[in-house]
Amino acid sequence: MSFDDDAYGALTDHADDARWAYGTGFADPLAGVPTAVPDGVDRAGLATYCLMLGDDALVMSHRLQQWVTRAPELEDELALANIGLDLLGQARLLLTRAGEVEDAGRGEDALAYLRDAGAFRNVRLAERDDDDFAHLVARLLVFSCWRLALLDRLAASRDPVLAAIGAKGVKEVTYHREYAAQWVVRLGDGTDLSHQRMRAAIDAILPLAGELFEPHEVETRLAAAGVAVDPSLLRPEFDAAMTQVLDAATLSSPSGPAAPTVTGPAASTVTGRGRDGVHGPELTEILAEMQELARALPGGVW
Template identity: 60%
Template sequence: MAFDNALGAIAEDNDETRWAFGTGFHDPLAGIDTSVPDGIDAAALSTYCLMLGDDALIMSHRLQEWCTHAPELEEEVALANIALDLLGQARLLLSRAATAEDAGRDEDALAYFRDAPQFRNIVLAELPNGDFAHSTVRLLLFSTWRLALLDRLTASRDPVLAAIAAKSVKEVAYHRDHAALWTIRLGDGTALSHARTQQALDTLWPHTGELFTTHKVERDLAIAGVAVNPSASDVRTEFDTVLDEVLTKATLHRPAPVPPPPTLAGRDGEHSTSLSGLLAELQSVARAHPGATW
């Protein structure tokens, strides 16, 4: 591999080169200028990257749980690849959070040695998988929303965040399209697959309210040209347009237009009980052998 760090590998000029996160990169941002640009609140930037990184990390773990359980071999490989994409995004975003924080922590410390109330992921990402239709619809909602954010983050005033977003857009576009094809296949399939997919949509839809609820950190950084305000009309319009097209082809009925206010606020560390169980599994080895490297 001809790269010294992960960020160099995701540059536009190297887009056709195949590589993988975790291969030869102990520190994904080694050799990169990670200084926070003038006029940007470093603490807020760190928190924002934690939000996006935690979303990716937790969603990646839920997708990994499908290994050996997917309905067919090709889907087994596809879900594993999507999970790896999100894990790669989490590595870079948590590393950026650590460098902006400048408190001596790294990506591993943030991933493995925080408790549930310290995580800032959206609740939608942490919910248990349920059946295959449930996970497919969840991936569709998550990736459609995330793609709208990442596409706009490519213009962020933080060059590191902008570079991460630029590569991630291409990955998440595939995630969204993959989930859309499966949603259509299930929704417009048998009576049973249609019923399960509609049930999944009805169950998950209330959690989409949180996706478009703006946190103070997001609002302040959006004003500074660093972040994206998720409640901006163009973000919601893109989400709605894609969902309407997919659901129409899938013969599914969209739930109530305006979800009720979220009962939990993942951005502020308020999570469902399922996150603690997920973290117990994700963090078990690192906590059993603190300081170990492999």
């Protein structure tokens, strides 16, 4: 855009910008990718798996968007908005794939806006509210370390759509992990106060990581078919990445590894797993906000 351009006209002058935030001029990242379900793959299981990964991204994206205007600096508000948009893009692709595979007439909008909390399959880490900015970056670090390892393996999926989503997502989530890691180190190795708050955040978030590595029956079955990723195999890579960051942030535990292995359900007043549709009141609050307009105007188009 030059200074002689009309400001309003510039809104549609996007020939050189494939990442326009509102989708104008957006090139389909999956154009040309075969969409047929691989032979021998259970369609219902594949649809559920796409919902799992799509819901993770959708709910986490919404939580990040809530930090716009609340972050310490304008630069961080923009960074968090961009990370949220990346995850929203992943959610759109995955929910679209889920709708295509289940073949029940539900598209991405119906899956995002017309399901109740019990029908969502996201891990509970994604829906957790953040006490402060330290909790946000700690949660983003854990989420990104886990999701990056997952997407990297998903790029080899027998399902061509999941493979394409995984390959695209690796580039995005690499930045997400880097951003979160920089802030964890900055706060952990900063003042006494910032160190204390970062320590408290890490201690609160790490117990929630256990759920990320507990295979669901659908994940186990599809992993055996070469379609999904067995989350239990991601733990060593996750631990190595977390240890490296927490060591640099002077947050390693003196009595054990920096990223302790957590087994059993995540620490919460709610028992059960998000993958099974068990969620806390946080998700109900998120959906009330996110779905309000779509439910108030059924079938509305804008």
